[in-house]
Amino acid sequence: MILSxxxxxxxxxxxxxxxxxxxxxxxxxxxxxxxVNGSGKSTLMKCINRILKxxxxxxxxxxxxxxxxxxxxxxxxxxxxxxxxxRGFLTVFDAVLMGRKPYMGWDASKKDIKLTEDILETLNxxxxxxxxxxxxxxGELQKVVLARALVQNPKILLLDEPTSDLDLxxxxxxxxxxxxxxxxxxxxxxxxxxDINLALRYSDKFVILKEGQIFAAxxxxxxxxxxxxxxxxxxxxxxxxxxxxxVIPKSY
Amino acid sequence: MNFRNSSAKxxxxxxxxxxxxxxxxxxxxxxxxxxxxxxxxxDLSIYDIIHGLLNSDAPGSSIIWNIRIPxxxxxxxxxxxxxxxxxxxxxxxxxxxxxxxxxxxSQGAAFGAAFAIIVLGxxxxxxxxxxxxxxxxxxxTVLAGFLGAIIGVIAILLVAxxxxxxxxxxxxxxxxxxxxxxxxxxxxxxxxxxxxxxATIFWTFGDVERAVWNDLWIMIIFxxxxxxxxxxxxxxxxxxxxxxxxxxxxxxxxxxxxxxGMLITSFTSALTVAFLGVIGFVSLISPHIMRRIIGNDHxxxxxxxxxxxxxxxxxxxxxxxxxxxxxxxxVGIVTAFMGAPMFLYIIMKMRR
Numbered sequence: 140m141i142l143s144x145x146x147x148x149x150x151x152x153x154x155x156x157x158x159x160x161x162x163x164x165x166x167x168x169x170x171x172x173x174x175v176n177g178s179g180k181s182t183l184m185k186c187i188n189r190i191l192k193x194x195x196x197x198x199x200x201x202x203x204x205x206x207x208x209x210x211x212x213x214x215x216x217x218x219x220x221x222x223x224x225x226r227g228f229l230t231v232f233d234a235v236l237m238g239r240k241p242y243m244g245w246d247a248s249k250k251d252i253k254l255t256e257d258i259l260e261t262l263n264x265x266x267x268x269x270x271x272x273x274x275x276x277x278g279e280l281q282k283v284v285l286a287r288a289l290v291q292n293p294k295i296l297l298l299d300e301p302t303s304d305l306d307l308x309x310x311x312x313x314x315x316x317x318x319x320x321x322x323x324x325x326x327x328x329x330x331x332x333x334d335i336n337l338a339l340r341y342s343d344k345f346v347i348l349k350e351g352q353i354f355a356a357x358x359x360x361x362x363x364x365x366x367x368x369x370x371x372x373x374x375x376x377x378x379x380x381x382x383x384x385x386v387i388p389k390s391y
Numbered sequence: 392m393n394f395r396n397s398s399a400k401x402x403x404x405x406x407x408x409x410x411x412x413x414x415x416x417x418x419x420x421x422x423x424x425x426x427x428x429x430x431x432x433x434d435l436s437i438y439d440i441i442h443g444l445l446n447s448d449a450p451g452s453s454i455i456w457n458i459r460i461p462x463x464x465x466x467x468x469x470x471x472x473x474x475x476x477x478x479x480x481x482x483x484x485x486x487x488x489x490x491x492x493x494x495x496x497s498q499g500a501a502f503g504a505a506f507a508i509i510v511l512g513x514x515x516x517x518x519x520x521x522x523x524x525x526x527x528x529x530x531x532t533v534l535a536g537f538l539g540a541i542i543g544v545i546a547i548l549l550v551a552x553x554x555x556x557x558x559x560x561x562x563x564x565x566x567x568x569x570x571x572x573x574x575x576x577x578x579x580x581x582x583x584x585x586x587x588x589x590a591t592i593f594w595t596f597g598d599v600e601r602a603v604w605n606d607l608w609i610m611i612i613f614x615x616x617x618x619x620x621x622x623x624x625x626x627x628x629x630x631x632x633x634x635x636x637x638x639x640x641x642x643x644x645x646x647x648x649x650x651x652g653m654l655i656t657s658f659t660s661a662l663t664v665a666f667l668g669v670i671g672f673v674s675l676i677s678p679h680i681m682r683r684i685i686g687n688d689h690x691x692x693x694x695x696x697x698x699x700x701x702x703x704x705x706x707x708x709x710x711x712x713x714x715x716x717x718x719x720x721x722v723g724i725v726t727a728f729m730g731a732p733m734f735l736y737i738i739m740k741m742r743r
Contacts, residue, residue: 190639214642221640227632228687232402234633240626240641246690247626256399268398269405271686284633291641 141166141201141327142187142295148195149179149186156182157351160196164295164327164344169318171338172331174348175371180331181222183348184297187329188219200295214241218288222299222331224280226273231264231283234272238290258290262316278309285313289320296321296328303333310334314341335362335386359384409691412684416698420467423702427463427709428455465602466705466722468610469663470673474700475621476656477674478681478693482628483652484551485635486558487737490674491660494561495568496543497671500657500664502572502579503539507532507665509583529606529666536661543568544653559738596723597668599708606666617659621693624648628689670723672730673700673707679737703729 142164149157156179164170172180185191187198189205198205200216208216218238227234235258239251247255259265262282267275272283281301288296298317302310318341321328332338338345339362347355347370354370355361362384367375374389428440435443435451443451473491480489491497508514513528513535550556550564573595627648630638638645663670677700678692685691704722707729711720 185636188640190636209642210639210644211642214640217640219636219640221634221636223634224637225632225634227629228682229629229632230402230405230686230688232398232405233629233686233688237626237630237633237641240630240643243626245623252399252402256397259398265398268401284637287633287637 140164140199142329143199144183144187144196145199146196147183147186147193147198149182149191149193151182155351157186157193160348160351160353162346162353162356164329166294166325166327167322168343169321169328169330169341170344170346171342172329172346172348173335173338173370174354178348179351180348181299182351184219184299184329184331187295188217188297189213190219211241214291216293217295217297218291218293219297220284220288220299220301222303224284226275226280228271228273230269230271231275232259232268234283235259235264235286235290238287241291254290254292258286262286262289277304278306278312281305281309281313282316285316293326296326298328298330300331300333302337310337317341335367339384339386362386406688406691409685409688409695413691413695413698416695416702420698420702420705423705423709424463424467427466427705428459430709430713431459461602461604461607462599462708463705464607465599465610465667466708467701468607468614469599469667469670470677470701470704471614471697472610472617472659472663472700473670473674473704474677474681474695474697475617475693476660477676477700478678478689478696479621479628479652480656480674481678482631482689483649484547484561485631486561487679488558488562488675488734490672491540491656492669492671493675493734494543494547494565495570495572496540496547496657497660497664497669498569498572498576499539499541499543500536500661501539501669502575503661504532504536504665505576505579506539507535509579511535529609532665533609533662536665537658539572540657540661540664541654543572544657548650548653595669596721596727597664597670598721598723599667599670599704600719600721601667610662610666613659613662617655618694618697620655622690624652625689625693628652628693629687632687668721668723670704670726672726672734673703675737676730676733677703679733 140163144160144162147157147160160183172183174180182191186193205213232255236247236251236255239247239254243251259268264282264286267279272280275283285301301313301317305313314337317328317330320326339359344358345356345361346353347366349370355366364375364377367373367386376387376389378385378387429435439451440455442449443455446452477490481487511531513531515527546568547561547564550561627643630641630643631645635645678696681692681696681699685695707725708722711722711725714720
């Protein structure tokens with residue numbers, strides 16, 4: 140088990156946001172976190188990454204307690220893409236090379252430059268290399284940010300709504316990349332998703348959060364009309380389309 | 392065959408260009424230094440300069456070594472610090488308007504230095520304008536200036552902690568701190584034994600003419616360690632460009648990075664303020680100009696802003712000496728004339 144989240148509890152001031160959250164992720168697995176706005180999805184991601192300091196519970200990465208790791212060690216194991224990225228005045232190459240920060244001393248090494256070059260090629264970003272990131276479209280930016288997290292060479296990838304601002308083609312492209320790298324590099328990916336159908340199409344497992352607690356977790360079979368209704372308050376039908384369940388909301 | 396250049400090659404060329412720009416700045420600096428030695432009440436030829444620099448018996452030697460070089464060196468060192476201060480503060484506070492001057496930190500340092508000189512007796516006040524204030528105990532003066540600057544920093548960091556605080560609000564807090572410290576300095580001067588107008592000007596408009604060799608050494612000693620510290624953290628500052636959370640996910644302790652950056656920049660600003668007075672705007676505008684030319688990669692932005700800061704301050708001072716010669720203006724007046732319009736320009740650009 141590469142990532143195990145055990146009984147995590149977190150409160151903002153005195154408001155509990157996460158309660159007793161448990162789940163495990165294997166190498167190469169893609170897990171989608173579902174739930175309404177404010178159900179604690181982003182908070183959970185930040186706890187795993189130790190950006191937020193949780194009081195209760197235990198998070199283990201490769202059988203090591205994340206709390207006892209140094210900041211730099213966490214950064215070498217976990218790549219994180221937040222919900223929104225700021226567009227600094229840096230080139231794409233610089234912005235991706237930055238993912239090598241946890242391995243750098245004074246400056247980037249030849250190896251860091253080479254890895255950056257490779258990942259830009261893999262994600263078809265070469266021609267953007269010297270473009271400034273504040274000139275990119277939403278889809279391009281998302282790929283750049285993903286490239287940065289991948290060049291970090293992480294064991295675990297945490298992605299907070301990676302497709303939320305993207306058009307259909309870019310949504311599919313980004314999800315394909317995520318699934319591909321998870322399988323090839325044996326990375327455990329935890330992805331916060333709002334689009335249930337996109338999640339169903341690409342994920343191996345699902346964790347549904349409701350009011351900071353796990354409401355359901357498991358494979359595709361847990362996505363039932365009842366669960367969706369309980370989670371989102373929307374009546375749906377689930378059809379099977381070419382082997383993939385398709386969630387269709389009933390008229391509202 | 393693939394005839395297209397690889398992205399790594401293109402990137403290498405791109406970074407080399409930035410190094411070239413830094414070299415270009417160094418050449419401009421050398422030319423400006425020669426110009427600055429030449430210009431003055433006694434106009435020196437190139438021959439006089441070379442002769443005077445090498446030969447202590449030459450007629451121009453004492454003018455060069457005792458008057459012009461300390462002044463030029465003070466402008467270079469102070470400008471260099473200011474360029475670094477601006478680029479680092481703008482990065483750690485995520486605020487394009489940040490600088491020791493706009494945040495009220497310089498004024499805090501000025502208050503501290505004034506307190507040391509007037510109340511603690513670390514210096515004396517005179518009625519001549521050029522050497523209105525003599526610093527007898529530079530260490531105490533710098534230390535007190537640093538403490539004053541720290542008070543300003545604490546206020547700024549407290550404001551920065553408030554969620555969603557806009558850059559403009561932080562600047563307003565800076566205005567408040569600046570007004571408070573300036574009033575404090577005025578108060579001290581009002582009750583000082585010799586309350587000359589000249590001494591008031593000392594802290595309001597800084598002047599590199601006040602530099603004497605003793606003070607200069609103290610300013611120079613810290614230059615290299617500070618530059619090395621900032622360069623070591625250049626990638627940390629770069630990571631902040633993508634936002635606080637991204638930086639943290641890359642293993643950067645953003646809180647300590649911010650605190651250290653603010654403490655070091657306030658220390659260096661206390662160093663210059665204690666000896667030269669408050670010189671505004673150079674720390675604000677030099678990173679802005681460099682950012683437009685080479686972008687926000689702090690590996691290059693910090694040293695080139697420092698070089699540009701030195702260049703701006705030296706040229707401003709040379710202008711201050713020659714515009715209405717033989718009257719010599721404090722360089723702070725010249726930088727304010729140049730910097731204030733630029734400050735307004737940045738504010739207007741931010742609104743869009």
